[in-house]
Amino acid sequence: MNRQEQIEHLQTTKEFDICVIGAGATGAGIALDAALRGLKVVLIDKNDFAGQTSSKSTKLIHGGVRYLEQAVKKLDWEQFKMVRKSLRERETLLKNAPHLTRPLALITPCFNFFEGIYYTIGMKMYEWISGSQSIAKSEWLSKKETLDLIPELKAKRLSSSVLYYDGQLDDARYCLAIVQTAAAKGAVVLNHVQAIKFSKNEDNGRLKSLNVRDLVSEEDSVIKAKVFINATGPFADSIRIMANAKLKSRIKVSRGAHVILPREVMKGDTAILVPKTDDGRVIFMIPWQDQVLVGTTDEADELSENPKLEDYERTYLLEYVNRYIEKTVTLDQIKSGFAGLRPLLQAQLQTAMNADTKSIVRDHEVEIDRRSKLVSIMGGKWTTYRLMAKDTLDTIYTEVLKKDLVKCTSEHQILHGGENYNxxxxxxxxxxxxxxxxxxxxxxxxxxxxxxxxxxxxxxxxxxxxxxxxxxxxxxxxxxxxxxxxxxxxxxxxxxxxxxxxxxxxxxxxxxxxxxxxxxxxxxxxx
Ligand SMILES: Cc1cc2nc3c(=O)[nH]c(=O)nc-3n(C[C@H](O)[C@H](O)[C@H](O)COP(=O)(O)OP(=O)(O)OC[C@H]3O[C@@H](n4cnc5c(N)ncnc54)[C@H](O)[C@@H]3O)c2cc1C
Structure with a gap:
């Protein structure tokens, strides 16, 4: 990919079918899907590809054992369906970029007999929901078997554990691979280009074009497109309000922090899931390339760019490491860390009078603003990025372009670098x-x-x-x-x-x- 060539494509294209604002996992996924359906598409980001949340995740491709627990406890069928869909997507993500993903074995330590039974049933259910897409069989492990897998664990209170499987991805490079594949299929892709202002049709408020600024050259230009898609994750409200000042905010952000520890803390290949912290969260300790990734936290925060890891987060995460790992890990062993903001959709919030909301699944939502026709895709998670893209484009065909649907084929699209990988x-x-x-x-x-x-x-x-x-x-x-x-x-x-x-x-x-x-x-x- 060459930036100058991409800028030339942008300047020589009179009108795009689709302009996607935001090149995190969601926007990149939409650009690829649109290009595969033969649409003329441009993707821009004011930062880098995956410059915000999409490079700050826990790097798990998962249905979410915690969501399954909630679905069962609350008898929540929507939540259950979301876990099932995510588990199906897990297989697609693993298959389409084998170089950037891998199956990951995780154990949940248990401290008494009943915990052992509870988590064994839970993980069997998780495996059962994934059906033919199951990675490998979950199993109950004795104390000795657990310590054989993770000798660094504190042995004293340990009673047994449950072993199960999910996926792991290199999130920043996975997003880049989606962008590279989209570019190879004809999409124009540009990082460091910011959406500044929409021009609207005076009669009906419908979006006509978008003024953008190239933050490298500081030059402004105008993008004309039939449809504008807002895929700006935590920043979605700013683009919605830019399109229609009457819309009310719908995104709340939740902050999550991680620390990186040296491999000597946990040398094996198996991760640990701490199923319940004192404040009811889950924390993972995961072998990550040549290090150990520990996270994440979950607390309400203000919207900001590139949030920094704070000292209290380092201390909090190490406290849990030291509850589970025998040899004390100290703050000076932390090699790095990062924090990100989850774009959480306030499903219960009253949408603005003029917004027509299409709820696809509980976890993410495609909203079409009736006045401006801005399409916003909000919520979701990395694991479901492809489904989010598919739902967005399927909705656009029927609701905005009013054209016959062209089928989504991204499920079978091997990403850049994954072709004939060995x-x-x-x-x-x-x-x-x-x-x-x-x-x-x-x-x-x-x-x-x-x-x-x-x-x-x-x-x-x-x-x-x-x-x-x-x-x-x-x-x-x-x-x-x-x-x-x-x-x-x-x-x-x-x-x-x-x-x-x-x-x-x-x-x-x-x-x-x-x-x-x-x-x-x-x-x-x-x-
Ligand atoms: C701590 C944490 C852990 C997580 N762990 C997992 C996990 O293990 N597994 C999982 O499946 N999911 C996980 N998630 C969720 C997942 O990371 C997010 O749902 C996903 O990355 C969101 O992607 P996005 O493209 O919607 O948003 P983003 O990645 O934030 O992308 C939005 C983009 O829009 C751009 N933008 C904003 N304003 C403008 C503008 N005016 N002009 C141009 N561009 C603009 C931004 O620069 C940004 O790059 C985690 C999230 C967090 C925070």
Missing amino acids: FEDWQNLIVQYGVSEWTAKHLMKKYGTHAQKVLQLTDNQDDLKNLLSPNHPFIKAEVVYAVNEEMAITTDDVLERRLGLKLRDEIASKVAESYVEEVLGVRMSKI
Whole structure:
């Protein structure tokens, strides 16, 4: 993907069928689905692809065992259907980008006989709902079997555990892969382009065009489209009100924090689900690449960009780690961390008088503003991004374009890097390019079948095979590739989302910054 080419496509297209505002998982998914249905689509984001919530998740592809528990306790059929749909999507997400996902084994520690029975029944039900899409069988484990899997667990009070399976994804790169696939199918995709103002038809208030600002060149331009889609997650209300000042806010944000710990805290491949914190949440401790990811919290917050991890969140999360892990983990062992805002839809809120709401499933909602015809897709989660895109476009065909429905095919679309993927090809990378096993495996997992392209950059520049940091497998060629091929514009685009080094190790990432700035040519991190 080349940004200059994308800008030229934008400037030479008179009118798009669809303009999508927001390139997180939801907006990217819509752009891909629309392009696959043959629509002329443009996708913009004022930040980077997955620059906000979509790179700050717990990185689980799941139906949500907690939601299932609630569905059963409250006999809530809608909630139950949502878990079932998410579990079906889990298989699709795993299949369409095998390099960026993996099945994940998790255990729920139990401290007495009854907990063992309760969680065994719960997890069997979770597995039963997923039907033929079940990853593997859940099972009750004795204390010894549990400690064999996770020897770092506190043994004293442990009675048994229940083992079950979900999926894990590299969220920032998964979003990028969706964007790359959309671009390959003809979508125009642009990061660092902000929606500023709509022009409306004076008679009926219907949206005609959108003024946007390229935050890199600071130039303004106008996008004409038949339909404008608001996929701005936590920021959805600002775009809704930009389209129709009479609409009332419908999004509340809930803050979630994570910390990253070194692998020595939990060396195996199995994650821990803490099913109930003192305040009724769940917390995960998950092997994440070469580290351990711990999170998340859940509390009401104000809307802001790039919320920072706070000290009280570090302390809170470590308190739970230390309740479950034998060897005390201290604050100075935290290597990194991040916080994000969940876009929660206030389902009970009265919608504005002029808004016609189409409720597709409880978890997300497609709203068409009757006056401006802005289509807003709100709520949802990473796992259901593709369903959200499908529901949005199906609704647009029938309610806005009033055209015969073109069938959604995204379920079978393998994403960029996932085509003919075979992880074992890491061995060829060693033979062809002489990189270490560590780097070769890392490149396969980040770039899939395009790992070779990253290494081709080293053909005449051996220096690009050098590590960015001695403690991590990343090589310099990845920085060049991110800037040349993946539309990375700022240091955070490179280190946080293309490589993911900043999420793994803040100190190593700081050290790598000067090289990234050298490749970028100018320091762009301010935009
Ligand atoms: C802590 C936490 C943990 C989570 N864990 C999981 C999990 O494990 N599994 C799961 O399935 N889900 C999880 N989720 C939920 C999931 O991450 C979100 O539902 C999903 O990422 C939302 O994606 P989105 O595209 O709707 O929003 P976002 O990713 O926030 O994207 C919206 C985009 O709109 C852009 N934008 C805003 N205003 C403008 C404008 N004026 N012009 C142009 N662009 C604009 C923003 O820059 C942003 O990139 C988690 C969420 C949080 C916060």
